[in-house]
Amino acid sequence: MEPPRAFEDFAVGQRFRSARARAVGAAQIKTFAAEFDPQPFHLDEEAARRTPFGGLVASGWHTAALGMRLIVDSDLGLDGQGAGVAVENMRWRRPVRAGDALRVEGTVIEARASRSRPASGIVKFQTRLLNQRDEVVLEASHVVLVSRRSVPSGGAR
Amino acid sequence: MEPPRAFEDFAVGQRFRSARARAVGAAQIKTFAAEFDPQPFHLDEEAARRTPFGGLVASGWHTAALGMRLIVDSDLGLDGQGAGVAVENMRWRRPVRAGDALRVEGTVIEARASRSRPASGIVKFQTRLLNQRDEVVLEASHVVLVSRRSVPSGGAR
Numbered sequence: 658m659e660p661p662r663a664f665e666d667f668a669v670g671q672r673f674r675s676a677r678a679r680a681v682g683a684a685q686i687k688t689f690a691a692e693f694d695p696q697p698f699h700l701d702e703e704a705a706r707r708t709p710f711g712g713l714v715a716s717g718w719h720t721a722a723l724g725m726r727l728i729v730d731s732d733l734g735l736d737g738q739g740a741g742v743a744v745e746n747m748r749w750r751r752p753v754r755a756g757d758a759l760r761v762e763g764t765v766i767e768a769r770a771s772r773s774r775p776a777s778g779i780v781k782f783q784t785r786l787l788n789q790r791d792e793v794v795l796e797a798s799h800v801v802l803v804s805r806r807s808v809p810s811g812g813a814r
Numbered sequence: 815m816e817p818p819r820a821f822e823d824f825a826v827g828q829r830f831r832s833a834r835a836r837a838v839g840a841a842q843i844k845t846f847a848a849e850f851d852p853q854p855f856h857l858d859e860e861a862a863r864r865t866p867f868g869g870l871v872a873s874g875w876h877t878a879a880l881g882m883r884l885i886v887d888s889d890l891g892l893d894g895q896g897a898g899v900a901v902e903n904m905r906w907r908r909p910v911r912a913g914d915a916l917r918v919e920g921t922v923i924e925a926r927a928s929r930s931r932p933a934s935g936i937v938k939f940q941t942r943l944l945n946q947r948d949e950v951v952l953e954a955s956h957v958v959l960v961s962r963r964s965v966p967s968g969g970a971r
Binding site for chain 1: 849
């Protein structure tokens, strides 16, 4: 088991990806929607056929949550070490349908000291969720606070 | 029952809010986390106490999904009529803990024709999720595609 990562372990340009894809089933789509996004195109195949989607599609928030799971399970190594600060510019590019299998690809685009929290750094990374046809379904930029291994003397600058 | 809303029914400055708050329990926090965000501070009280959060906190994606449910149940009237395009600048301001009760407040900040889809318009709205102490826990700007009641002749401009 690798030791937990700290802010110092992240560098701009670092790439990460899913170890494996995650399948999405109709039952999961409906269960998530019943709790968090009860709209016809997420709840019922027949009702969904009469909408512009033409069939059952996952809630965009279900897709985003699956994206988080794929990030946690990826080789980014952020598991248990980060605290989400923000998501900038999340875009749903294509619907996710029952039977799709999703994976994530990402790149660290920023790693800098936190002005307000000297014991932490800010790591920003871009992610793309792809389906089994390698089509992008979701893109987002994540901003995460990560503890530093060593805190610079003099505190925040 | 009101007729479904269309793009023409949304105007800049329109405000909306939850009919009622939704409570968040420890069991729900752990169930969501086990599926979508399995990190110690979302899964187990004892492990969470040893993290900077000092106790169990909801996954930020759980909070965001609850925000969607609050929007669907609000008087925005978007239920079944919108398709999420993007979320711009979502910020987690405070942790959500077991026992918190969340509500949403929002304002429509943009309503314009879609260049690429003449049968639809783009509606943008800002939301704030608040807890039972009226503290903001999450802020976001949502971009949604909404069908027009009447399509302008000549198509997109």
